[in-house]
Amino acid sequence: MGEAPAFFLDDLDREFSNGFALKSKGSQTTTVIGDKTYVIGGTDDESTSTIGVQIFNRSTGEVTIPTVLGTKPKQCKDHSAMLLNEDRILIVKGDSTPEDCAWFLEVDTKFVKQQQNNFETEVVAWSKGARGDAEKPIVISGPSGVGKGTLIAKLMEEFPFMFGFSVSHTTRSPREKEKDGVHYHFTDRSVMENEIKDGKFLEFASVHGNLYGTSAEAVEVVADAGKRCILDIDVQGARSVRASSLKAIFIFVCPPSFEELEKRLRDRGTETEEQIQKRLRNARAELQQGQSPGLFEHILVNDDLETCYESLKKVLGLDGIAGTTPKPMPNFVDLPVDRSVSKIDQKIRINCRSAELENASEQLFVLDLSSLKGGAPGRTRGLNMYAIDPFANGIKYEI
Ligand SMILES: Nc1ncnc2c1ncn2[C@@H]1O[C@H](COP(=O)(O)OP(=O)(O)OP(=O)(O)O)[C@@H](O)[C@H]1O
Numbered sequence: 001m002g003e004a005p006a007f008f009l010d011d012l013d014r015e016f017s018n019g020f021a022l023k024s025k026g027s028q029t030t031t032v033i034g035d036k037t038y039v040i041g042g043t044d045d046e047s048t049s050t051i052g053v054q055i056f057n058r059s060t061g062e063v064t065i066p067t068v069l070g071t072k073p074k075q076c077k078d079h080s081a082m083l084l085n086e087d088r089i090l091i092v093k094g095d096s097t098p099e100d101c102a103w104f105l106e107v108d109t110k111f112v113k114q115q116q117n118n119f120e121t122e123v124v125a126w127s128k129g130a131r132g133d134a135e136k137p138i139v140i141s142g143p144s145g146v147g148k149g150t151l152i153a154k155l156m157e158e159f160p161f162m163f164g165f166s167v168s169h170t171t172r173s174p175r176e177k178e179k180d181g182v183h184y185h186f187t188d189r190s191v192m193e194n195e196i197k198d199g200k201f202l203e204f205a206s207v208h209g210n211l212y213g214t215s216a217e218a219v220e221v222v223a224d225a226g227k228r229c230i231l232d233i234d235v236q237g238a239r240s241v242r243a244s245s246l247k248a249i250f251i252f253v254c255p256p257s258f259e260e261l262e263k264r265l266r267d268r269g270t271e272t273e274e275q276i277q278k279r280l281r282n283a284r285a286e287l288q289q290g291q292s293p294g295l296f297e298h299i300l301v302n303d304d305l306e307t308c309y310e311s312l313k314k315v316l317g318l319d320g321i322a323g324t325t326p327k328p329m330p331n332f333v334d335l336p337v338d339r340s341v342s343k344i345d346q347k348i349r350i351n352c353r354s355a356e357l358e359n360a361s362e363q364l365f366v367l368d369l370s371s372l373k374g375g376a377p378g379r380t381r382g383l384n385m386y387a388i389d390p391f392a393n394g395i396k397y398e399i
């Protein structure tokens, strides 16, 4: 028990008075883990608006710029850093909303250790702290032309506030009506290959001669919006998601016959004859793999569209439910720069001093870390955040 110290800029000067070439500009914190000191924030690289990371190794005397994975937090006026479980550093950003105040820099987690094998430099990985749990994503697979996209579009139209689409990356060219960032993130092969190497993707596969992949970010932004994520991916991708830490529901869509599948692909008119032939060849293999034991929990036959859509709703527990209203937006509270951060058990206490609170000059926010799940390269979810009301005998209220 007892309070762990918060680290501020002053510590940095003491730490590095021996003249090592650490880039320092703006707010920085230092966190010591064994021989390494993690210097977070304040690099003077004008090209980036995100918080930088440098590592000072005491035993070798070297300063390293590590490979940084995951979505990086935006620069802020200042932040506090606190070591958690020897494998990650909690960053509390000043002057930020509760939605953006907690970030985790993973320095020695399982994910970082795995990624360390791919890189010759040190590796660290960011993950944003997010409140509450995300609902299980839904993986929908099936051969090209079976109607996955059509079913998903119907679901999103009827339940716009409940479901969000995971926008995949692909190296294939856009079709006439497809928009970048909406239907896919259309990308170059070399860029996507590098991003795969950087651990950005939850899964990826070569499908009909092109690369396709689901980035961790694509799934997380849907959950951040409070929606349930739908992934339209091929069977190889579904297999990879099954093997990953992402817990999902797996649905396979079959055509009523091979002839009907061919007809739908042709009638859609989006592929050349050569591409249609390739997709049909792959469809035979996919239809077989779709039956693999333990892969898909639900198999739907898309013969009549309305009937299949009703079956899909039933599988998702939505039969008899028509549409939904939007969820109320959560309250936003600014965390002022003037604060101190300490840790007691699994609770981080953020004591804020605010000029606006004239009489009662302090307010206490608490980040409860006892139910954390997930982590880099996506989000660390399960964060619980509340404030203690200074005017009401310490009554807790959700923010
Ligand atoms: N039950 C159905 N009956 C008849 N036509 C259908 C049915 N479902 C979908 N279609 C049509 O079949 C075509 C292919 O559907 P869709 O594009 O949704 O397939 P998909 O599985 O998403 O394909 P891909 O994997 O290539 O993206 C579309 O023209 C669509 O309108």
Ligand SMILES: Nc1nc2c(ncn2[C@@H]2O[C@H](COP(=O)(O)O)[C@@H](O)[C@H]2O)c(=O)[nH]1
Residues within 6 Å of the ligand: 141, 142, 143, 144, 148, 168, 169, 172, 203, 204, 205, 207, 208, 212, 213, 214, 232, 233, 234, 235, 236, 237, 238
């Ligand atoms: N493994 C993945 N497969 C994906 C992803 N996004 C789409 N797909 C699958 O590719 C085929 C072809 O799609 P099309 O848009 O070119 O017709 C289809 O089966 C999709 O399900 C992905 O991110 N990963």
